[in-house]
Amino acid sequence: MKKLLTLALILSATLCVQAKKYKLALNLEVGKEYIQKSNAKMTITQNFNGMPIEIGMNIKGDYVFKVVGAENDQYDMEVKYRTVEMEMESAQGKSSFSSNKASDQDIMSTMLSRMIDKPFKMIMGQNGKVIEIKGIDNLFGGMFEGFDITQQQKDQILAQLKQSYGAKAFKGSFEQITAIYPEGKVKLGKKWTTETNIEAGMSVHVTTNFELKAANTEYFLLHGEGDLSSNPNSPFVKQNGMDMKILLDGNLTSDIKIDRKTGWIIDATIVQNLSGNTELKASEQMPEGMSIPMTVKSKSVITD
Template sequence: MKKILTLSLLFIGLHTYAQKAKLELNLQKDSTYLLSVAADMDIDQLLNGAHQLVKTTVTGTTAHKVTAIKDTLYEMEVTYKKLGMHIQMGDKEMGFSSEAGADDLMSKVIKIMINKPFIITMSKRGQIVEVKNIDSLFSGMAKEFPQVGELQLTQIMAQMKQSFGEKSIKGNLQETFVIFPKAPVSVTGMWTTLTTMDAAAISVKTLTKYTLDAITDKYYQVSGAAVITPDKVPAFKQSNGYFMRLTQATGNYTAKLKIDKTTGWVTESHITKNISATMQAKKTATGPVELSYPMKIAMKFTGSDK
């Protein structure tokens, strides 16, 4: 009798272990899905033989409303609900926030971007097909800041578009959502994804190997390990009076995710990322590179659907 019971339990365990799950987005029209993130980034620059450390914390919440479903594609209206940034370099600190109480120029610029929708089209597998209407984020800035000189406002908008332009937003969204396998997988099953980012003076591709670690009543538990390698030669981007780019970027990252079984939305994520690269800078767009130094970037990222 004990042998029969043991064999039965073993059979049940093996059957559960062998069950395959189809991981993909299953969103509903007119429903809104939140994504809140907090990222701590340490940048170590070896400049003239001395280490210069810049610590940055970025926080934000975006709302994704499904406005249309076309075959395997979701069209979403995306809005920033809140944004914030804190930067520390040596004994200098500065912070910007869309929350009430912050009245510096950059905070006011960020506040203008809140609740202004842009459009993304995403596949069930999380592939970002299109990002459009980004200019709506910056509409009305000239009217809002008549006291700011045209040149200064142009420089501010150019810097903001490096982080919130079409390519940057698409690259960041791909890292968040391109996580699903092409076919159903069982627990311990593995698959790979390949994403590219070509934005903000960096161009890399990321090959990630994912594993389905567990299936619970409410979510899939997934882990990932990635290798980051250079893609095409990145373009120089103007910043703080210089034209700059990151070349020869290599690195790795690890991820732990919880994916809602019903919707496929990422409800919780923990990511660590390390990148080494070379920063190149020059004074004019067509001039020679005048400064080149190594840089290391260490980032810890957490996300949730709250």
């Protein structure tokens, strides 16, 4: 009889845990700073006239988000970069740049150092969606001071940096990590869907199906599986004197741990596999244009 009673109590407790619903959302405090560190590694392979060309990239960044106001389920935030690092490796060799290594001999690192501690504004909802970004172009102010480079070189560098760090790029890459919260309360095993767009050198729509996998007194654990689809009608962008656009489709998986009290991301890993083409627009030099097959494999790790 005691064994039956014990079993009944265990089953009852288990059912209660499974039936319990949780509110997953940002719950940030005005005046406090929240940190996010990202490390994105990717391998890009292009097939040019039957010859595969592989490029490895590693982009790191540390950000500070200070909540300066909160109203109507929205947070007014001041955002700053603390460090920015970039590495690239190809058949031609390896190069690396860091905002911590500014010098007269390293122009790119010096440029990155001039993006540090320049605040811009971001308004974000409790659901992790970015509502507005203001003043992000301040990051690029004074970047070329003291460098003897042509206006064309400045324009090319600035265009490339804005593709990675401009307003559209920041919104898309940030939302891909933070736009994860469901509407209403959810219980263990519950699934929901989120959507966002990425604009960082290409235009991609992301649809992710999330599931609440675990909950304890410290954190919630989410697992996501999603699809990425490019917009075939996206405009061509000029890069290195050529009009081009990148069309990639694929999938992603994510495992995200969020703080139970604040909803802020403690740890996240996102893996993406994409394939498609780089399309070169027809021109006088290339009357029929060109389509270059490519694949992109990436792994992003986020910590607080």
